[in-house]
Amino acid sequence: MRIFLDANILFSASFPKSHLAEFLRELQRHAVFLTNAYVMAEAERNIAAKQPKRLAVHEKFVASLEVIPLQLFDPGVKLAQKDQPILCGAIAGGADYLLTGDKKDFGPLFGKTVRGVKIVNVQILLAELVARGIVNAK
Numbered sequence: 001m002r003i004f005l006d007a008n009i010l011f012s013a014s015f016p017k018s019h020l021a022e023f024l025r026e027l028q029r030h031a032v033f034l035t036n037a038y039v040m041a042e043a044e045r046n047i048a049a050k051q052p053k054r055l056a057v058h059e060k061f062v063a064s065l066e067v068i069p070l071q072l073f074d075p076g077v078k079l080a081q082k083d084q085p086i087l088c089g090a091i092a093g094g095a096d097y098l099l100t101g102d103k104k105d106f107g108p109l110f111g112k113t114v115r116g117v118k119i120v121n122v123q124i125l126l127a128e129l130v131a132r133g134i135v136n137a138k
Contacts, residue, residue: 001031001134003125004090004117005065006100010035010043013061014054020122028064030134036068036089068093077114080105090117099125 005013012020024033040062047054071092072084079087083105090098091114098119100106109119120128129135 001097002034002093002095003027003031003097003099004034004068004086004093004095005039006086006098006102006106007039007042007046008101009099009122010039010058010062011046011050012101014043014047014051014058016057023122023126026135027129030129033065034068034089034093034095035062035065036070036085036093038070038085039089040067066093075114077109087114087117087119091115097125 009020009024012018013024015021043058043062044055047058068089069092070085071088073088073091075084075087075091077087083102086100087098095117098106098117099122100119101121103110103121106119110121111124112119126135
């Protein structure tokens with residue numbers, strides 16, 4: 001299973017005791033995490049501005065990710081220009097899922113599959129993985 005992580009997920013993962021970080025640690029035993037330089041730069045900017053002491057945790061986590069080369073193309077759905085590199089990265093990386101907490105821009109696509117990539121938030125992904133027996137509900 002391949003999961004592309006959006007910047008807001010990377011930001012939240014920089015808090016090692018958060019529920020999301022714990023979920024990602026468990027999930028990483030079953031999945032390959034992907035991202036791209038565009039997403040990493042956005043996450044790093046936000047961490048540096050809001051939680052600079054978390055940069056070391058962030059850097060350690062992103063070192064475990066597969067970094068997909070930045071590619072832009074028509075993903076086949078209407079998205080803000082700033083969000084196209086995210087979905088394009090997930091598609092180009094052969095991700096099964098794009099994991100994002102961005103309700104504003106990706107919310108209308110939650111649960112939908114675009115060019116082979118299912119766009120999900122944590123709740124949707126967790127429910128699907130529990131239903132498939134991949135992770136246990138806690």
